[in-house]
Amino acid sequence: MAEDQITNAALRAIRRILRAADQGGRKLAVATGLTPSQLLVLQEIDRRGETTPGAIATSLQFGQATVTNILDRLEAAGLATRKRSSSDKRRMLLHVTAAGHDLLANAPDLLQEHFRNRFGTLPAWERAMILAALERLGELLDATEIDAAPLIDVGIIDRAVDGDTVPDAS
Amino acid sequence: MAEDQITNAALRAIRRILRAADQGGRKLAVATGLTPSQLLVLQEIDRRGETTPGAIATSLQFGQATVTNILDRLEAAGLATRKRSSSDKRRMLLHVTAAGHDLLANAPDLLQEHFRNRFGTLPAWERAMILAALERLGELLDATEIDAAPLIDVGIIDRAVDGDTVPDAS
DNA sequence: GTGATTTCCTTCATTTACCGAATCATCTCG
DNA sequence: CGAGATGATTCGGTAAATGAAGGAAATCAC
Numbered sequence: 567m568a569e570d571q572i573t574n575a576a577l578r579a580i581r582r583i584l585r586a587a588d589q590g591g592r593k594l595a596v597a598t599g600l601t602p603s604q605l606l607v608l609q610e611i612d613r614r615g616e617t618t619p620g621a622i623a624t625s626l627q628f629g630q631a632t633v634t635n636i637l638d639r640l641e642a643a644g645l646a647t648r649k650r651s652s653s654d655k656r657r658m659l660l661h662v663t664a665a666g667h668d669l670l671a672n673a674p675d676l677l678q679e680h681f682r683n684r685f686g687t688l689p690a691w692e693r694a695m696i697l698a699a700l701e702r703l704g705e706l707l708d709a710t711e712i713d714a715a716p717l718i719d720v721g722i723i724d725r726a727v728d729g730d731t732v733p734d735a736s
Numbered sequence: 737m738a739e740d741q742i743t744n745a746a747l748r749a750i751r752r753i754l755r756a757a758d759q760g761g762r763k764l765a766v767a768t769g770l771t772p773s774q775l776l777v778l779q780e781i782d783r784r785g786e787t788t789p790g791a792i793a794t795s796l797q798f799g800q801a802t803v804t805n806i807l808d809r810l811e812a813a814g815l816a817t818r819k820r821s822s823s824d825k826r827r828m829l830l831h832v833t834a835a836g837h838d839l840l841a842n843a844p845d846l847l848q849e850h851f852r853n854r855f856g857t858l859p860a861w862e863r864a865m866i867l868a869a870l871e872r873l874g875e876l877l878d879a880t881e882i883d884a885a886p887l888i889d890v891g892i893i894d895r896a897v898d899g900d901t902v903p904d905a906s
Numbered sequence: 907g908t909g910a911t912t913t914c915c916t917t918c919a920t921t922t923a924c925c926g927a928a929t930c931a932t933c934t935c936g
Numbered sequence: 937c938g939a940g941a942t943g944a945t946t947c948g949g950t951a952a953a954t955g956a957a958g959g960a961a962a963t964c965a966c
Contacts, residue, residue: 572863573855577848579870580757586877587754589797601951620914627759632953634916639951656914656961678747684876685743692872693742699869700749702862706854707756773923790943802924804945809922826932826943 580703590680598673600643603628607636608645612662612670618651619658645669750873760850768843770813773798777806778815782832782840788821789828815839 591602598605610622623633637660640646645666651657662670685693761772768775780792793803807830810816815836821827832840855863 572867573852576855576863576867576870577851579867579874580753580851582874583750583870583877584754584757585797586874587750590877603952618914619916628952629954630915631917631955635952654914654962658915681747681750681877682743685746688872693746695865696869696873697742697746697749699866700746700753700873702858703866703870704749704752704756707753707760707851771922788943789945798923799925800944801926801946805923824933824943828944 594673598669600645600669603632604636604640607633608640608662608666609670611646611660612667616659616661618660622660640666764843768839770815770839773802774806774809777803778810778832778836779840781816781830782837786829786831788830792830810836 591605595602595605600608606626607622610626611617614621614625619630619633619637622628623630626633628636637646637648641648645663647661647663648658649661651659685696688696761775765772765775770778776796777792780796781787784791784795789800789803789807792798793800796803798806807816807818811818815833817831817833818828819831821829855866858866
């Protein structure tokens with residue numbers, strides 16, 4: 567069926583994008599001397615201004631232990647600092663150091679940068695179209711993933727619209 | 737500028753998609769008892785039918801050593817087998833075992849499955865639009881990544897690279 | 907207030923991923 | 937038959953990530 571072909575093509579395109587993004591991340595990591603995870607954490611701290619390990623962990627979906635681990639390295643590298651909160655001494659407040667800011671400024675996300683360059687050259691209508699498609703897609707996948715478990719009963723309106731591939735699955 | 741806003745929105749959407757995909761992968765991994773990488777390798781072997789570690793490595797962009805490592809685990813888990821090629825005894829031929837097929841069948845790619853379900857419910861025009869956008873985007877990012885990465889050494893093979901889905905020789 | 911519970915982070919131990927370099931067997935070409 | 941290339945493995949090392957357990961501080965119950 568043509569529809570299925572479209573779906574397959576779309577999936578292929580998504581994977582291609584995923585791969586490109588992944589590699590961009592690794593490349594960037596190499597360029598900055600940090601690993602992707604470290605960079606991610608550093609960016610997240612920067613984005614949030616002043617946070618705690620726990621916040622980073624939930625937001626990036628890492629374990630706390632992992633974050634601690636990565637923070638150790640970032641701190642050792644002089645890119646971030648920990649400071650105990652005075653109001654709640656269980657907490658550690660995280661900050662990006664000057665060096666850290668420097669690094670982030672000099673090594674902006676490759677994906678982002680190249681995307682910007684290229685995307686900017688597209689005609690406006692195409693940008694708009696792509697944006698619309700991406701957001702739609704984000705909804706689709708997000709919904710999928712957010713309540714993956716509980717959602718099942720809610721979301722499925724009718725699966726039999728047009729014999730769309732319903733693999734035996736579960 | 738409005739353009740910048742669009743770009744930012746697009747980037748956000750992309751990240752959202754990336755995250756969804758990533759988490760889908762992890763979830764799946766947990767469900768199957770394998771790690772994302774292991775699953776990826778297993779899928780790749782399955783997709784290609786009969787391949788060699790080297791092919792997997794280049795196709796997934798892993799090092800050979802990494803693939804060997806993962807194969808050890810897959811083999812230990814009884815999901816894949818290695819068999820020395822008789823025509824060229826340097827090569828190992830990889831196969832997915834019955835158990836491996838089983839696992840793949842029972843735990844199909846979550847991203848893929850949910851995407852199929854949801855995507856299928858969209859009106860045709862929207863599917864077409866999204867597909868077009870995705871492919872455009874794939875080009876953008878791919879191009880980005882190609883020239884960023886001197887894949888020079890692969891140049892000989894690279895005629896076929898574009899399609900990605902080009903099955904192994906045969 | 908004292909004690910129990912919860913919250914936040916860390917430490918520890920372990921598994922996996924990944925890479926580069928070195929190695930071994932094999933193939934291929936001259 | 938070498939000489940060199942190729943395919944896979946082993947080895948050594950760094951990093952990521954998780955779960956379990958623990959310590960310190962806040963909070964709640966009485």
